[in-house]
Amino acid sequence: MNILYYFRHMDSSEALKFEVEQRLAGLEPIIQTSTPIHVTFSVAQAIYTVHVGLHARNNSHVEVEEASDDMHKSIDMVFESLRRVVTREKEKQTHHHVKADPFATQAHAAELASHAADELEYVDAEAVLRAVNTTGH
Secondary structure (H helix, E strand, O other): EEEEEEEHHHHHHOHHHHHHHHHHHHHHHHHOOOOEEEEEEEOOOOOOEEEEEEEEEEHHHEEEEEEEEEEHHHHHHHHHHHHHHHHHOOOOHHHHOOOOHHHHHHHHHOOOOOOOHHHHHHHHHHHHHHHHHOOOO
């Protein structure tokens, strides 16, 4: 994955980079992107903010930002939000505008009904044969 890190009002940290890489590795199957992922860490008056921006499937642009009093808590929150948003986008694109053809639906229902009727007649015929054989009539 191509990850671009930005640090605003703070020094660069290999530990934060490593944590982000680990989290993104877990989300890689649902993200599926070849474009760079932008991760911005910033600090303002003891509020730690993490911003993640990326282009996911079919160029849907996803941006997530979370802030808290601890940088690691912000990272946890932003990746939970990112997982939720990317999963929702994936669901939208895979199930968007899926409409059943009414004629195909009716044909399928008719086919199921005819199969059910055939099986029902077959079962009734067997029951009749058994009754005839047991009673002798």
